[in-house]
Amino acid sequence: MTIRAVVWGENVHERQNPVVAGIYPDGMHTTIAGALAEDPEIAATTATLQDPEHGLTDARLAATDVLLWWGHAAHGEVRDEVADRVVAHVWSGMGLILLHSAHFAKPFKRLMGTPCGLSWREAGERERIWTVSPNHPIARDVPAQFELEHEEMYGEPFTVPEPLETVFISWFQGGEVFRSGLTYRRGAGNVFYFRPGHETYPTYFDPHVRTVLRNAVRWAHNPAPRIRDVTAAPNVPVEAAPERIEERGPKLHQPGEEGFR
Ligand code: ZN
Secondary structure, eight states, rough: OEEEEEEEEOOOOOHOOOOHHHHOOHHHHHHHHHTTTTTEEEEEEETTSSSGGGOOOOOHHTOOOOEEOOOOOTTSSHHHHHHHHHHHHHHHOOOOEEEEGGGHHHHHHHHHHHHOOOOEEEEEEEEEESSSOOTSGGTOOOOEEEEEEEEEEEOOOOOSSOOOOOEEEEEETTSSSSEEEEEEEETTTEEEOOOOOTTHHHHHHGGHHHHHHHHHHHHOOSSSSSSSSSSOOOOOOOOSSSOOOOOOSSSSSSSOOOOOO
């Protein structure tokens, strides 16, 4: 079994900021895909904002088991129809992993339905990540706690819905805490938000972070066939009811009508 993962990167700061370009000369998406490729059962490819249709055509998404998303400076440049397409594929069974500043990415905000806000500080402080759900598959081979010497602080309240599971919690040197590994299910799709990964620090070279990424891809993979017509809302006519009934009472709709959206 091979899990087909696509790492999507907005690929903006890597080309515009010399610090980021120095750490990730081939782009963060390439480094993240390299972490995934250390698992022989994950086939990782990349897509970027600059590709036609952001590299996320319907055919590409249909052939994607798990999509990873890193975005920060250009959330607003992601076309609405592409964001809607990603959401529909999650509903029908594609896994989605949101990384760091993707808390404000269009697909994540649409799937959560809440502001997805947080407090933040860019001071290169130490982050200590606690594994609070040690038996969760995403925490496999991850220690009870590990440190990233330089990270951006994200602080609570993180205005997302209550998750299915909280896998990691972060403490920062300045004193704040943050729920940094959260799972959700939206339709048939498994969704994981993972906090670390500010672009001016080498976070995606950290071995524990890379283990989490591989574990998360395996966890998010839904091997069941993709649900078709996931947004359909069909009318069931009287004659097709499982039990025989007679139509009665006043009616609003005509037979065969599409219905309102
Ligand atoms: Zn950041």
